[in-house]
Amino acid sequence: TSTALWYRYSQGERNIYGIDFPDGLQKNDALSTPIITPTTKASDGGHDERITNAQVVSLGLVEAALWRRVSEVAVAIFQRGQEIARRAGLILVDTKYEFGLTPNGDLVLIDEVHTPDSSRFWIADTYAARKTAGQEPENFDKEYVRLYYAAQGYRGDGDPMPLPVDLANELSQRYIRTYE
Incomplete structure (x- = not known):
């Protein structure tokens, strides 16, 4: 999507969410350290807006000490x-x-x-080979459903069309495999 970190980077941005990224990153590269990418919470039907870590405090959403604590806890949990x-x-x-x-x-x-609804998971054993071959990583999350809807022209506004039964079944199997 146009708000995704990789999309913005691929369009030439190097300061995203107030974080400076080096030149030379490739799609699906691992970052050297976890980063925090805050967004505002949109109302129903709206889209979350990305903001910087500094804006979380400057906009008065959270006090600086609490934001430091939230960030520390988030990185530790991740x-x-x-x-x-x-x-x-x-x-x-x-x-x-x-x-x-x-x-x-x-x-x-x-x-x-x-x-799998809130996270992306890739298969570790095939990650490097697929990346070298220019292929997307194998995943156990809902990303392929998002890509399906995007290919159908759905952009997140309003109710999506029903998911075909075969895709719904595949989604169920992916979630089960992730759990196992």
């Missing part, structure tokens, strides 16, 4: 997820986390964590 995925023969590529505060002000992770 790295733990990568370890677990690695042991299962997968690469946890990226994910989405949502955080909130309890009435007492305690930071809590809310919503799903490391599911």
Whole structure:
């Protein structure tokens, strides 16, 4: 999509989400360290807007100390997820986390964590060979459904057309394999 990190990089941007990226990256390269790519939460039917880490604070969305804590916790959870995925023969590529505060002000992770709906997973054993061959990594997530809808012209506005039964069955099998 036009907001995806790789798309923006491939269009020549080198400062994305307030983060400077070096020249020479290739599609599906691993980054040297995890990065935080915050977005605003859109209302129903809207699209989340990407913002920089600095804007999270400057827009008054979160105080600086809390944002540092959220960022530290997010990276720690992601790295733990990568370890677990690695042991299962997968690469946890990226994910989405949502955080909130309890009435007492305690930071809590809310919503799903490391599911195929919120994360991208690639097969570790075939990643390097497929990348060298110019192929997309084998995956266990919903990315292929997103690509199907994009090919049909759906851009996320309104209700999508029904997913064909064979694609729905494949999606179920991918989710089961990810769990296993």
